[in-house]
Amino acid sequence: MAGFLIKRLLQAIFVVIAITLVVSFAIRLTGDPAVTMFQGGGSMTEDDLARIRAALGTDQPFFVQYFNFLKGLVTLDFGRSFSGGTSVSLLIGHALPATLLLAFISMFVSIVLSIPLGIKAATSRGKAADQAIRIFSLIGLSFPNFWLATMLVLLFAITLGWLPPSGMSGWASYVMPAITMGVILTATNVRLVRTSMLETLQSQYIMVARAKGLSESKVLYKHALRNCAIPLITYFGLQFGGLLGGIVVIERVFNWPGMGTLAFDAVGARDFPVLQAVITVLSLMIVGINLLVDIAYGLVDPRIRTE
Amino acid sequence: MSETIKPLLSVENLSVEFGSSRVVDDLSFTVEAGKTVAVVGESGSGKSVTSLSTMRLADMMGAKYATGRIMFNDKDLLKTSQKEMRSIRGKEIAMIFQEPMTSLNPVFTIGDQICEVLMLHEKLGKSAAMTEAGRLLDMVRLPDSAELLHRFPHQLSGGMRQRVMIAMALACRPKLLIADEPTTALDVTIQAQILNIMRDLQKTLGMGMVFITHDMGVVAEMADHVVVMWKGKKVEEGPVGEIFANPQHPYTRTLLSAVPKLGSMTGEEFPKRMPLTVLQDGEPTVVGEERVQDTAKYDEKPLLSVKDLLVRFDIKKTLFGTTTHRLSAVQNVSFDIHPGETLALVGESGSGKSTIGRTIQQLQSSMGGEIAFNGRSYSSMSAAERFRMRQEVQYIFQDPFASLDPRKTVGFSIAEPINTHSLINDRKAVQRRVDELLERVGLSSDVASRYPHEFSGGQRQRVCIARALASDPKLIIADEALSALDVSIQAQIINLFMDLQAERGLAYLFISHDMAVVEKMSHRVAVLYLGQIMEMGSRAQVFETPSHDYTRRLLSAVPVADPTAPRNTALIEGEIPNPVRRVGDEPPILVHEEINPGHFVAKSA
Numbered sequence: 001m002a003g004f005l006i007k008r009l010l011q012a013i014f015v016v017i018a019i020t021l022v023v024s025f026a027i028r029l030t031g032d033p034a035v036t037m038f039q040g041g042g043s044m045t046e047d048d049l050a051r052i053r054a055a056l057g058t059d060q061p062f063f064v065q066y067f068n069f070l071k072g073l074v075t076l077d078f079g080r081s082f083s084g085g086t087s088v089s090l091l092i093g094h095a096l097p098a099t100l101l102l103a104f105i106s107m108f109v110s111i112v113l114s115i116p117l118g119i120k121a122a123t124s125r126g127k128a129a130d131q132a133i134r135i136f137s138l139i140g141l142s143f144p145n146f147w148l149a150t151m152l153v154l155l156f157a158i159t160l161g162w163l164p165p166s167g168m169s170g171w172a173s174y175v176m177p178a179i180t181m182g183v184i185l186t187a188t189n190v191r192l193v194r195t196s197m198l199e200t201l202q203s204q205y206i207m208v209a210r211a212k213g214l215s216e217s218k219v220l221y222k223h224a225l226r227n228c229a230i231p232l233i234t235y236f237g238l239q240f241g242g243l244l245g246g247i248v249v250i251e252r253v254f255n256w257p258g259m260g261t262l263a264f265d266a267v268g269a270r271d272f273p274v275l276q277a278v279i280t281v282l283s284l285m286i287v288g289i290n291l292l293v294d295i296a297y298g299l300v301d302p303r304i305r306t307e
Numbered sequence: 308m309s310e311t312i313k314p315l316l317s318v319e320n321l322s323v324e325f326g327s328s329r330v331v332d333d334l335s336f337t338v339e340a341g342k343t344v345a346v347v348g349e350s351g352s353g354k355s356v357t358s359l360s361t362m363r364l365a366d367m368m369g370a371k372y373a374t375g376r377i378m379f380n381d382k383d384l385l386k387t388s389q390k391e392m393r394s395i396r397g398k399e400i401a402m403i404f405q406e407p408m409t410s411l412n413p414v415f416t417i418g419d420q421i422c423e424v425l426m427l428h429e430k431l432g433k434s435a436a437m438t439e440a441g442r443l444l445d446m447v448r449l450p451d452s453a454e455l456l457h458r459f460p461h462q463l464s465g466g467m468r469q470r471v472m473i474a475m476a477l478a479c480r481p482k483l484l485i486a487d488e489p490t491t492a493l494d495v496t497i498q499a500q501i502l503n504i505m506r507d508l509q510k511t512l513g514m515g516m517v518f519i520t521h522d523m524g525v526v527a528e529m530a531d532h533v534v535v536m537w538k539g540k541k542v543e544e545g546p547v548g549e550i551f552a553n554p555q556h557p558y559t560r561t562l563l564s565a566v567p568k569l570g571s572m573t574g575e576e577f578p579k580r581m582p583l584t585v586l587q588d589g590e591p592t593v594v595g596e597e598r599v600q601d602t603a604k605y606d607e608k609p610l611l612s613v614k615d616l617l618v619r620f621d622i623k624k625t626l627f628g629t630t631t632h633r634l635s636a637v638q639n640v641s642f643d644i645h646p647g648e649t650l651a652l653v654g655e656s657g658s659g660k661s662t663i664g665r666t667i668q669q670l671q672s673s674m675g676g677e678i679a680f681n682g683r684s685y686s687s688m689s690a691a692e693r694f695r696m697r698q699e700v701q702y703i704f705q706d707p708f709a710s711l712d713p714r715k716t717v718g719f720s721i722a723e724p725i726n727t728h729s730l731i732n733d734r735k736a737v738q739r740r741v742d743e744l745l746e747r748v749g750l751s752s753d754v755a756s757r758y759p760h761e762f763s764g765g766q767r768q769r770v771c772i773a774r775a776l777a778s779d780p781k782l783i784i785a786d787e788a789l790s791a792l793d794v795s796i797q798a799q800i801i802n803l804f805m806d807l808q809a810e811r812g813l814a815y816l817f818i819s820h821d822m823a824v825v826e827k828m829s830h831r832v833a834v835l836y837l838g839q840i841m842e843m844g845s846r847a848q849v850f851e852t853p854s855h856d857y858t859r860r861l862l863s864a865v866p867v868a869d870p871t872a873p874r875n876t877a878l879i880e881g882e883i884p885n886p887v888r889r890v891g892d893e894p895p896i897l898v899h900e901e902i903n904p905g906h907f908v909a910k911s912a
Contacts, residue, residue, distance in 0.1 A: 213397035
């Protein structure tokens with residue numbers, strides 16, 4: 001297990017370096033921030049541009065810029081935003097908790113809903129409960145998330161006025177974004193839990209557990225659930241990673257002050273340091289989650305732990 | 308059975324249905340305490356459903372009990388609630404299943420899984436249950452029981468897992484044990500050990516046993532009384548001696564005639580194609596000819612020549628990719644196959660027999676040694692020659708279900724080698740060739756447009772044989788090609804193999820674990836153990852004068868389908884060792900001695 005984790009850790013470091021390199025390079029292909037900053041600002045000379053580039057540091061060779069960025073990464077100093085000059089670390093420091101909190105709550109909602117529903121569907125395979133759960137899951141899957149979000153805002157914020165339409169202010173502001181994400185994730189996860197549970201229930205050891213005289217709930221929650229969780233852990237891990245990156249749409253709709261909003265604004269402004277930092281932090285998170293998934297595997301599955 | 312003894316279990320007119328199909332029809336039999344009733348039949352005969360119905364586990368699969376009762380302890384189990392059944396299951400009636408590799412839950416320790424029954428039914432505390440579990444492991448003769456309790460199933464071999472299953476089933480001293488093909492998935496020496504343990508424990512505990520199996524050899528060894536099932540119905544029952552000596556029902560007669568019996572070829576120089584008893588219009592009819600299979604051309608130079616073959620698999624590596632542990636799959640193996648000859652490679656799991664076949668077929672690369680086909684060594688062949696060789700050597704796999712593409716018609720699959728090697732370029736002619744091949748393997752030519760799922764296992768294996776024949780090969784490697792088939796089908800396929808050999812002068816590399824089948828159809832035999840040849844010689848030399856300890860051990864472990872045959876009482880002990888070794892700690896290479904012309908025996912190192 002220890003060797004396995006060290007190997008994964010080394011892989012993770014390599015992945016982070018590769019990602020930051022690609023990101024830094026790709027961003028610089030999108031155009032010159034100096035020109036963007038001048039847009040609408042009247043006439044400019046080559047001298048003006050050169051001065052701005054020198055100030056931003058974009059006149060230096062790519063690898064020098066990249067190296068400075070890496071140096072910053074280690075000391076958690078991502079430099080200053082091109083627009084406004086705020087410390088990037090400060091920006092991230094505000095946005096990251098907002099995004100993480102939203103992602104955690106959505107994930108939590110989805111797991112709490114999908115596991116019992118998925119198990120119910122699997123154990124009543126082909127019966128009414130199974131059909132109903134599958135139909136609800138299909139409806140949930142068919143909603144585009146921005147549409148669902150807009151409809152919720154329309155109903156609960158504008159018509160009924162129960163919940164704030166946007167922003168992050170108190171627990172009430174979490175309800176709609178979390179429901180939107182949670183419902184959509186649940187729609188997928190229910191199916192996954194159902195399939196995994198059905199497969200597990202086919203196993204010989206489930207028959208053996210029943211032949212021992214165990215009660216159905218012991219069979220399900222003791223013998224089946226842990227085995228059924230093994231494939232789910234990978235998927236939930238990947239999903240959480242995807243959630244961090246894909247949350248931008250929801251953050252836009254609810255005007256959530258998270259990483260998505262930060263990245264969205266940074267793209268418009270060609271704000272290299274902010275964008276670079278956002279993507280790096282997100283990819284670090286995803287790499288970290290994958291490591292956690294590997295550890296969780298070991299805890300659940302002795303076949304990996306005792307390797 | 309005497310009238311005075313009340314049976315322990317009595318199944319009366321039981322019919323079980325799944326949806327509209329009746330899988331068990333009007334079945335009756337009884338089991339007395341201390342006795343073993345074997346329920347035998349081929350796949351689809353309803354024998355497993357019978358056992359699951361007795362446990363009322365068939366309910367979970369959607370079974371409906373149309374008629375009958377199952378009396379146990381003056382109680383009709385079919386009228387008992389699931390809640391009450393739970394207090395009978397595992398306590399009064401216990402069950403052992405076929406697949407030891409998947410019968411134990413991979414995420415719990417052995418100890419936890421045994422304790423679970425004891426804590427449930429015997430109301431023992433955890434520590435008392437652990438002590439008892441250790442005792443149970445000793446009872447099934449597992450060494451280091453105290454340590455084993457804390458191990459997980461994946462750390463145990465199949466044989467050990469099945470012993471754990473037996474310990475678990477016997478934990479509460481059940482009155483009735485149902486064993487559903489408990490040794491089918493095990494190697495023959497391990498099977499012999501498990502059967503011994505079961506027999507001894509039955510005697511000690513005095514329990515009744517329902518033993519479900521398709522293996523007539525195991526029946527002869529274990530049963531007091533036999534129930535023969537066919538297509539959901541009981542066709543015959545009686546004391547074991549009676550069933551074997553004087554079978555009444557036509558189906559029983561055909562079944563018994565199809566069973567290969569070890570030792571039945573004693574005194575024969577060559578393999579023999581034997582006529583088969585098949586059911587025709589409900590009557591057993593003998594079909595086919597008896598012919599001595601003198602097809603091997605030893606005067607010609609060998610078709611295939613394997614010299615000092617070495618195959619190892621890297622198992623463990625360091626962080627930097629240096630291999631630290633290797634599995635020696637094949638170690639200095641040498642043999643020749645002549646045109647028209649069948650060479651059998653026999654051995655248990657991990658003996659390397661399949662790896663040898665795969666290496667010859669170039670599905671696996673070797674680390675050393677030479678393979679020559681038609682006098683040309685692989686290493687000196689050009690890419691084009693190697694490609695052509697794939698046409699002349701064909702492979703038939705064990706699982707006829709997995710070796711045909713489910714989305715292609717069987718006609719497509721059979722034509723594929725013809726098209727790959729551009730043997731026939733006219734589409735009509737390819738079609739004709741496919742039809743011919745189908746008919747040759749005993750199928751009708753109009754099945755070419757059907758898909759694999761429309762065929763039974765035996766028919767699929769015929770399709771696989773047709774596909775292997777399509778490229779007109781000189782050598783066919785048959786890797787456990789008969790193992791997944793029912794014995795009556797197996798007997799037909801053996802004859803098909805022999806007929807094709809006589810017709811086309813085909814050579815076979817016949818890879819098998821089944822000694823009785825090997826005895827029936829091979830000219831020469833090589834016995835493998837842990838990647839090395841222990842003994843090699845003509846069939847008669849190996850079977851009649853086995854000269855290596857391992858060969859004798861293997862032969863003595865085979866259950867003989869004859870209840871009057873002397874029972875092997877010598878205890879076979881020990882597991883097959885783990886073939887994974889540290890790099891640098893390679894297994895010693897055995898030297899072979901020719902004790903008679905053509906009869907080689909490995910000298911112990």
